[in-house]
Amino acid sequence: MLQAFPLFSLHGRRALVTGASRGIGFALARGLAAHGAAVVLNGRDEARLDAAAAELRELGHTVNTSVFDVTDQAEVQTSVDAIEASVGPIDILINNAGIQRRAPLEQFSRSDWDELMATNLNAVFFVGQAVARHMIARGKGKIVNIGSVQSELARPGIAPYTAAKGAVKNLTRGMATDWARHGLQINGLAPGYFETDMNQALVQDEAFSGWLRARTPAARWGKVQELIGACVFLSSDASSFVNGHMLMVDGGISVSL
Ligand code: NDP
Numbered sequence: 001m002l003q004a005f006p007l008f009s010l011h012g013r014r015a016l017v018t019g020a021s022r023g024i025g026f027a028l029a030r031g032l033a034a035h036g037a038a039v040v041l042n043g044r045d046e047a048r049l050d051a052a053a054a055e056l057r058e059l060g061h062t063v064n065t066s067v068f069d070v071t072d073q074a075e076v077q078t079s080v081d082a083i084e085a086s087v088g089p090i091d092i093l094i095n096n097a098g099i100q101r102r103a104p105l106e107q108f109s110r111s112d113w114d115e116l117m118a119t120n121l122n123a124v125f126f127v128g129q130a131v132a133r134h135m136i137a138r139g140k141g142k143i144v145n146i147g148s149v150q151s152e153l154a155r156p157g158i159a160p161y162t163a164a165k166g167a168v169k170n171l172t173r174g175m176a177t178d179w180a181r182h183g184l185q186i187n188g189l190a191p192g193y194f195e196t197d198m199n200q201a202l203v204q205d206e207a208f209s210g211w212l213r214a215r216t217p218a219a220r221w222g223k224v225q226e227l228i229g230a231c232v233f234l235s236s237d238a239s240s241f242v243n244g245h246m247l248m249v250d251g252g253i254s255v256s257l
Contacts, residue, residue: 007238011036015235016083016090018070018127019097021048023196024146024224028094031228032235033061037092040064040083070097070123071115080130089138092235093131095124096146100198102157113160120164124171128186132179139183144234145172147190147246152254165190169246176244185243187234192250194222218251 015032019025021043029039033056041056043049046067053063064087068079083090099119101112124145135141148165150158168188175186193212195203202208203221213219230249233239248254 008232008236009036010092010232010236013091013235014038014040014088015092015094016040016042016066016080016127016131017094017096018042018123020094021045021052023198024191024194024227025094025096026052027224028096028227028231030056030059030061031225031231032092032094033059033063034228035232035236037235038062038064038088040066040087040090042066042068042070042079042097044069070127071118073122073126076123076126077130080127080134084134090131090134090141092142092144093127094144094146094231094235095127097123098146098198100158100161104157105159108160116160117164120161121167121171124168128171128175132175132184135184136179136182141184142235142239143175143179143184143186144231145175145186145188147172147188149190149192149248149250149254151190151246152248172246173244180243185234185239187239187242187244188246189227189230189234190246190248190250190254191227192216192222192248192253194224194227196224212253215256216251216253217256220251222249222251 015037017025017029020029020041033039041049041053049065053065056063066079066083068075101116145168147168150162151165151169172188227249230247
């Protein structure tokens with residue numbers, strides 16, 4: 001009997017997933033757990049996080065939760081240190097928490113700009129640095145930053161989001177450049193358009209869905225479970241010489257006119 005080649009196995013690894021109470025983060029946590037990882041789910045809403053954890057425990061997975069706001073650097077550092085001390089080493093970090101704010105740029109408020117940059121960009125640095133310090137001490141670790149197809153495409157009304165995700169792409173390259181020498185792999189995963197809470201208004205907008213189907217070679221919205229394969233690849237030994245790469249999972253929209 002041939003044994004499965006364990007390149008994609010995550011048994012014996014622990015993954016911290018930020019923004020894992022719902023949407024893409026929850027799907028990725030479920031996928032990593034299904035491939036053997038113990039998972040630590042993060043979010044701000046304790047009740048929602050507990051419900052997500054209970055759902056994964058029902059499936060037999062090893063799950064912990066850590067409630068913190070990724071935009072608060074002090075809280076991030078304390079929470080990451082507490083996970084390392086009381087749950088165990090974080091082998092994999094999925095930097096996923098993110099928000100969207102829509103408005104024409106000439107009307108975009110300073111407070112929305114600050115909140116968006118804090119969540120979608122600053123937090124990738126805060127959580128990445130806090131976790132990487134432990135990973136560097138161990139000489140190994142995997143970080144996957146969730147970017148967006150919007151780092152490649154400009155769409156009306158979301159210029160600050162596009163700017164933040166473009167910066168995440170370059171921060172991913174910078175993290176890889178600084179930390180690969182310490183045995184870490186840092187890569188990114190860039191989703192196209194997926195049906196989550198973030199996109200509720202667009203999903204219900206038939207004109208937008210029509211545009212999306214016409215514009216995307218795969219001619220449909222993505223399903224969150226379709227991000228799991230790429231995330232497991234970037235989190236596992238299968239990607240041991242991949243560093244600083246942003247992997248598009250977008251039905252081809254970023255490569256077609
Ligand atoms: P959702 O709005 O469905 O979920 C967002 C998650 O992030 C929630 O779990 C939320 O938790 C958490 N979160 C938000 N702010 C914070 C914070 N300050 N601290 C901790 N957790 C926070 O979004 P998606 O699942 O759609 O998006 C996930 C990621 O994927 C984001 O980075 C997004 O930019 C990216 N992405 C999404 C695409 C899509 O089509 N949906 C396309 C491209 C990229 P809670 O509110 O409970 O605290």
